[in-house]
Amino acid sequence: MSTLINAISAPTQYIxxxxxxxxxxxxxxxxxxxxxxxxxxxxTLDNWDPIILDGLAQEREILIFDNAGVxxxxxxxxxxxxxxxxxxxxxxxALGITKIDVLGFSLGxxxxxxxxxxxxxxxxxxxxxxxxxxxxxxxxxxxxxxxKAMQKDPAERFLYIFFxxxxxSRAKGKETLQxxxxxxxxxxxxxxxxxxxxxxxxxxxxxxxxxxxxxxxxQHPILIVQGSKDEMMDSDNSYQLFKALPNAxxxxxxDSAHGSFYQYPExxxxxxxxxxNY
Amino acid sequence: MSTLINAISAPTQYIxxxxxxxxxxxxxxxxxxxxxxxxxxxxTLDNWDPIILDGLAQEREILIFDNAGVxxxxxxxxxxxxxxxxxxxxxxxALGITKIDVLGFSLGxxxxxxxxxxxxxxxxxxxxxxxxxxxxxxxxxxxxxxxKAMQKDPAERFLYIFFxxxxxSRAKGKETLQxxxxxxxxxxxxxxxxxxxxxxxxxxxxxxxxxxxxxxxxQHPILIVQGSKDEMMDSDNSYQLFKALPNAxxxxxxDSAHGSFYQYPExxxxxxxxxxNY
Numbered sequence: 179m180s181t182l183i184n185a186i187s188a189p190t191q192y193i194x195x196x197x198x199x200x201x202x203x204x205x206x207x208x209x210x211x212x213x214x215x216x217x218x219x220x221x222t223l224d225n226w227d228p229i230i231l232d233g234l235a236q237e238r239e240i241l242i243f244d245n246a247g248v249x250x251x252x253x254x255x256x257x258x259x260x261x262x263x264x265x266x267x268x269x270x271x272a273l274g275i276t277k278i279d280v281l282g283f284s285l286g287x288x289x290x291x292x293x294x295x296x297x298x299x300x301x302x303x304x305x306x307x308x309x310x311x312x313x314x315x316x317x318x319x320x321x322x323x324x325x326k327a328m329q330k331d332p333a334e335r336f337l338y339i340f341f342x343x344x345x346x347s348r349a350k351g352k353e354t355l356q357x358x359x360x361x362x363x364x365x366x367x368x369x370x371x372x373x374x375x376x377x378x379x380x381x382x383x384x385x386x387x388x389x390x391x392x393x394x395x396x397q398h399p400i401l402i403v404q405g406s407k408d409e410m411m412d413s414d415n416s417y418q419l420f421k422a423l424p425n426a427x428x429x430x431x432x433d434s435a436h437g438s439f440y441q442y443p444e445x446x447x448x449x450x451x452x453x454x455n456y
Numbered sequence: 457m458s459t460l461i462n463a464i465s466a467p468t469q470y471i472x473x474x475x476x477x478x479x480x481x482x483x484x485x486x487x488x489x490x491x492x493x494x495x496x497x498x499x500t501l502d503n504w505d506p507i508i509l510d511g512l513a514q515e516r517e518i519l520i521f522d523n524a525g526v527x528x529x530x531x532x533x534x535x536x537x538x539x540x541x542x543x544x545x546x547x548x549x550a551l552g553i554t555k556i557d558v559l560g561f562s563l564g565x566x567x568x569x570x571x572x573x574x575x576x577x578x579x580x581x582x583x584x585x586x587x588x589x590x591x592x593x594x595x596x597x598x599x600x601x602x603x604k605a606m607q608k609d610p611a612e613r614f615l616y617i618f619f620x621x622x623x624x625s626r627a628k629g630k631e632t633l634q635x636x637x638x639x640x641x642x643x644x645x646x647x648x649x650x651x652x653x654x655x656x657x658x659x660x661x662x663x664x665x666x667x668x669x670x671x672x673x674x675q676h677p678i679l680i681v682q683g684s685k686d687e688m689m690d691s692d693n694s695y696q697l698f699k700a701l702p703n704a705x706x707x708x709x710x711d712s713a714h715g716s717f718y719q720y721p722e723x724x725x726x727x728x729x730x731x732x733n734y
Binding site for chain 1: 695727
C-alpha cells in the first residue's frame, strides 16, 4: 500500500498502434479481466468520476483510454460507431489484452453494443450507462440539444446535460464537477473541434443508419443503468434496450438525467461491483 | 450465536387484535426499524423464501405475518386493499411498532402503496416486488390467469406463475420450491378458499376501482423490483410505477416473471440490503 495508484494519480501512458498514439491510464487491483471504460461524447480520461473508478478499482483493474483523435490521443476520430469499436479493439490487442469487461457511457454504450455483437469473444460482461439501441429517433435532435447546451458556460452546460433541473440533482452535479477537477497534474487536453464533430455525426448516425445489430443474439451479461429523465437518450430507450437483450439487468435511478451514475456514485459502485463479481 | 433463530426456525407467534388472532414470526438482527413483509395472493408465512429473509435478517429485524383470514390468522379477509392495509396497521400498532420498512410482494406491493399514501409516518422505506399501480387494465385478466394456473398441479402452478418458460428460469423455480419446504415443523396452514376469493376481488379491484393514490406525492425512498416477463402484472407497469414515483429506484431482472426475487435471491438481497442501509 506504499504506492497507492488511483484515478487521480495514475499516470497517463501511451502506446502507438497503426500510427495512432493512444493515451490511457491503468490502475486498481490486478485482475485477469480489466474493466475498460468507453467514454461519452467529447469526454476524455478526466471525465471519468474518480470516486466511481476508485470504487470499482478496489476489486479489479481499470483501464481508461482516449479513442483515436480524442483528448491526448492522436489520429482521426471516425464518424461512425463501428470504426470507433475497431480502433478500440486494435488498441486493446496492442496492449496484449484478450478479454475485458466493458463500462460504456453514452456514446461508449453504443460502442459497447457494437463490440458485444462483432467482438463477442473479447468481452465477458458489459455495463451500459445512459445509452440507447441503434435506430432510436431521439438522436435526431442530438445536435440541437448540444447546440442549446453550448450556449451555456461550461459548468452550467455540464449540469444541463448530466443532471435534472431539481436543486437536489444540481447539487449532486456540482459535487461531481468538483471531483472531476480533483486531478490537477497530467490532465488530458480537451477534445478538439474536428473530433467533436465526427463524434456528433457518429451519434446521430447511430439513430439514423440501418440497424445492423440483433440484440436478441447478444448473450453477455449486461447491466443497464439510466436516470429517470435523460432527455438526450430518452430514458425509455434503456427499457427498450433491456427488453431486447436476453441477459440484461436494468437499473433506473430517481430524479436523474444523462449522468445517472455521477449522481449516485455509491449506489452505482455497489451494483457494478456486485454485477461484475457475481 | 448459541440460539440462531432464522427464517426456518423462528416460531410462529400470535397476537389478538380486535378479535382477530394474527400469526407472525420475528427474527434477525435487532434493529429500530423492522422490515415487515406483505405477502402475495394466497401466500402465507411459508411462502417467503428463507434464503432471502435470512439474507435480509443479517442486517435488520424481519417481521412477517398473515393478514386477517390468511394462513393461520383468524378473521375475515377484506375484499379490498385499503382494508387489508388498515388491518396491517392495527396489527403493527398492537405490537407497539411505530416505524417500519416495507417488503411488499405482488398484492403486498399494492398494500405497500396504500400504506405509503395513508400511513406515511409509519413507513421509512419501501421495497415493491412484482406489483403495479392502481388502475392498470392487466388485472382484468387476473382471475382468468389464476383459473388457468389452478388446472396445473401445485409445483407446475408455482413455476407457471412465478417463473418463465425457459429451462434456466424453471430450474431456479425448482430450487425455490425446495427452499420453501425446508421448514418442516410449525408450518402455516394453507389459505382457505373464502380468503382466496376475497383476495382475488381485492386484486381485480386494484385495477378497476377509481384511482385514489397520487403516486407523485409519495416521498418515501422506494425500490421497485420486477422480472422481464411478468404476465400477471405486465412488467411494463413497474416502469410506469417508477415514472410516477418521485423517489424510486427500479431494478429489472432478465428472463424472469412474477417471482423475480425468488429467481435472483443473491442479487436481490444485495440490492435490498444496500437500499435499506443507504
